[in-house]
Amino acid sequence: MSQITIGSFEDFEKFIGQDLGLSEYHKITQEQIQKFADATLDQQWIHTDPERAKTEGAFGNTIAHGYLTLSLVPYLWEQIVQVENLKMMVNYGIENLRFAQAVLVENEVRLNANLKNVVNLRGTIKAEVNVKLEIKDQRKPAFSGVLVFLYHFQ
Template identity: 65%
Template sequence: MIVIKSFQEFEQHVGEELGTSSWHTITQEQINKFADATLDHQWIHTDEERAKTDSPFKTTIAHGYLTLSLTPYLWKEIVKIENLKMEINYGIESLRFAQPALVNSEVRLKVKLAGLLNLRGVIKATMAIEMEIKDQRKPAFSGEVVFLYHFID
């Protein structure tokens, strides 16, 4: 795990692959809770019996936005940012869902620091990310996320 305590330390990693998280298993329980939280109960995610017969995947799949929502959690396994007042999710750029994560798939996040700007004391960090699916050639998604960091002076 990389530990970053300032803009200057962060800046040293621009253009670098920062690392890869551990594997996380997406369970049916997690999918169902996400469906409840987002009010998205489409059968392909939540109806295990129907998915066996009607889905081309023959099982339920995680919501694409569920896999994306794992980004902050898995990011914190790769880099620990200390000396912060606050961090904010700021944006998503060029995100593409390449293939669904089937229920019980294991996923992990791979991150590269694509860019870093100091905007009058607020640090804008752009990360190139990819959500890998274990034993699959294509990722669940790839793109860039942007976080804002407010370091303690």
């Protein structure tokens, strides 16, 4: 996968309306699910009890927390876009987020990003990025939405 390098508002502006790329695939493991459950105090059995999930669950296996999949965005985003000359970046918001399909344990996911818009707000750059978290060999994404980042360049 080739990474895009951004160092200014003008660099961002060139990509409005364009696909930015795809991250590498990341495999969701039961260990990762359990660590997320421990960190967030969300121990619902559909995530943490593989035996019960196989016999009683709707998916035949444990599934990742929706917010676990969302929390992978920074890691996967950095594989697509490298922002240089940066003083600070702020995760500003998420618009129209929809969880469309469960991510089962051992599924592989990747981020697909398209630059919706970028605006210069008196030196602060507001970037709106259409994203989908794709599940390998599945038609529907795990989620889709618009991520909003604020970039403060040097």
